[in-house]
Amino acid sequence: MRKEQTSLTYDPSHLKVGVLALQGSFEEHLDMLDGLGVNVVEIRLPGQLEGLDGLILPGGESTTIGKLAVEFGLLEPLRTFGGEKPIWGTCAGAILLSRDAHRTQPLLELMDITVDRNAYGRQIASFETELDIPVLKTVSDSTAPFNGIFIRAPLISSVGKDAEILAALPDGRVVAAQQGHLLATAFHPELTEDDRVHRYFIHLVLEKIRSLWQES
Ligand code: GLN
Numbered sequence: 001m002r003k004e005q006t007s008l009t010y011d012p013s014h015l016k017v018g019v020l021a022l023q024g025s026f027e028e029h030l031d032m033l034d035g036l037g038v039n040v041v042e043i044r045l046p047g048q049l050e051g052l053d054g055l056i057l058p059g060g061e062s063t064t065i066g067k068l069a070v071e072f073g074l075l076e077p078l079r080t081f082g083g084e085k086p087i088w089g090t091c092a093g094a095i096l097l098s099r100d101a102h103r104t105q106p107l108l109e110l111m112d113i114t115v116d117r118n119a120y121g122r123q124i125a126s127f128e129t130e131l132d133i134p135v136l137k138t139v140s141d142s143t144a145p146f147n148g149i150f151i152r153a154p155l156i157s158s159v160g161k162d163a164e165i166l167a168a169l170p171d172g173r174v175v176a177a178q179q180g181h182l183l184a185t186a187f188h189p190e191l192t193e194d195d196r197v198h199r200y201f202i203h204l205v206l207e208k209i210r211s212l213w214q215e216s
Pocket residue numbers: 058059060061062063090091092093095117118151152153154
């Protein structure tokens with residue numbers, strides 16, 4: 001796997017990051033995190049959230065993932081986890097993080113964003129495009145654009161006052177947002193060879209650990 005130069009210094013083997021493994025493209029996230037030397041755990045049950053430093057909600061089908069989360073008794077534990085620790089949602093995962101998806105489906109409602117599912121229409125349901133994501137400079141010296149892979153992706157249709165825009169398409173449509181330790185991307189960095197967004201998430205995980213240390 002190709003690695004970009006990084007300005008990030010940490011011992012990743014001390015971190016434990018989970019990937020929700022109910023449905024969808026969770027394997028690719030596990031591989032990417034593994035490549036960064038982080039301890040990775042597949043999460044299917046509430047008790048497995050114990051001791052995690054961060055969690056990724058993968059792409060897939062947000063209605064299915066949401067229903068399974070309800071069935072496995074994970075919805076409330078995930079909400080509590082996200083209130084304290086970093087969560088990154090990709091695509092369906094971003095939908096789960098949103099406070100409103102304009103449909104009736106289980107959501108975590110952790111981020112002050114709303115989304116429109118399958119927002120790009122049938123003709124261009126899946127596409128790739130180069131994205132400028134300025135915050136990646138935090139973890140990489142590279143200024144190369146990020147290859148955004150969109151698969152029946154949601155549009156982040158509004159970003160409330162508590163959240164900020166990290167990336168948008170040239171026409172202004174928002175495709176990535178952050179709210180403190182919560183991150184949402186409408187595209188799939190785990191399907192690329194470029195680990196900068198994963199490293200940015202690890203950076204958020206480390207920031208959180210540092211701030212919890214300072215508080216205690
Ligand atoms: N279309 C899916 C949904 O609405 C998301 C697609 C994806 O995660 N790649 O849940």
